Amino acid sequence: MIIAVTGSIGSGKSKVARRLAMLMQAEHCDVDHSCREMMDKGGEGWQRVIATWGLRFQADDGSLDRVKLREAIFNEPSIRLELENILHPLVHEHLHDLIGRCKKNGKALVAEIPLLFETGWQDEFDAVVTVSATRSQCVDRVVTRDKVSRDQAIKALDAQMDMDEKIGRSDYVIDNSGSEEKTHLQVEALSLDLLRK
Template sequence: MLVVGLTGGIGSGKSAASAQFELLGRPIIDADIVAREVVEPGEAALKKIVEQFGPQMLSENGKLDRASLRETVFSDSKSREWLEQLLHPIIRNRIMEKIESYQGSAPFAILASPLLLETDQHKMVDHIIVVDVPESLQIKRVISRDKNNKEQVQRIMEAQLSRQNRLELADTIIDNSSDLENLENQIKLLDIKLRELAVNEYRT
C-alpha cells in the first residue's frame, strides 16, 4: 500500500485538503488526532507532562489544558524539546499501528501531519504532499481561526520547518491560496495520480 504524507505550515489548509481526500473515500490517519489520543486522561504521557510542568497543565475535568501547554512550550525551546522527545516516539508507534490496519484494504492511505517533515514521520511515507500558501496568508488565517495574536502565530511558524524547506522536500505541491473549489479540483486530479502510482508501484 502506498502511504502518502500530507503536510503544510499552520494555516495552510492541510485539514481542508485531508477532508477532500476523505470525501473521495481515502483512509486518513490524522497525526493531530493521534497526538490528542496519547495525552488523554489515563495515558502515561499525560502523567509525565504534569510531572514536568505542573498541575496547571490540567483543566478542571482532568484533561490536558492545551492552551497552557502551548504557551509553555512555544516560549521556551528546552520545554518544547522535552515534550517532543516524550511524544514523538509514542505518536509514531500509534501511527504505524493505524497504517498496518489499512494494509490490503486500500490502494493508498493519507498520513496528515503538521510535523511530517520536522520529525521522522516522513520516513513512514512514500510520497509527500505539501499544502502551500504565502506566509502572510498563513498568519491572517490563523489569527481569524484561533484568535491568536500575530506574535503567537509567528512563534509557531518559527518552530516549524520554513516554507522554502517544505517546498524543496515536496513530491507534490498544492496551492491553497485560492478558494475551496480550486482546492477540490486539485485534490481530485491528485487522487487519480496517486491511485495510478499505487497500482504501478505499490500493489496492495
C-alpha cells in the same frame, strides 16, 4: 498507497487531507488529533506531562490546562521540545500500527502530519504532499482559528521548517493560496494521479 500530507501551520492541510482521503476512499489519520486524544485526562501523553511538569499544566479538575500549555510552548522553546520528545514516539507507534493495518488490508491511507520532515518520518510514505499558502495567509488563519495573537502565530510558524524547504522535499504540492474551488480542482487531479499509481 500510503500518503503523507504536510505543510506549515495554517496552510490548510487538514482540509486537503480530508478531501484527498474521501476522493481516494482511503483511511484518514490526523496526527494532531491523535496527540490531543493522548493528552486527554488519563491518556498516556497526559500521564507523561504530569510526570514531567507536575501540576504546572494541570487544571482544577485534573485535566490538562491546554491554554496554559500552549502559551508555554509559544514562549519557552525548551517546553515545546520536551513535549515533542514526549508525544512523537507515542504518535509514531500509533501511526506505524495504522500503516501496517492499511497495508495488510490493501487500504490506502492519507496521514496528515504537520511535522513530517521535522520528525524524519517522510521515508515511511509512498508519496508526500505539501499544502502551501502565503506566510501572511498562514498567520491570519492561525489567529482566526486558534484565537491567538499575531505574535504567537508567527512564533508557531517560525518554529516549523520553512515552507520552501518542505516544497522542495515533496512529491506533490497543493497551492492553497487561492480560492477553495482552485484547491479542490488540484486535490481532485492529485487523487486521480495517485489512484493511477
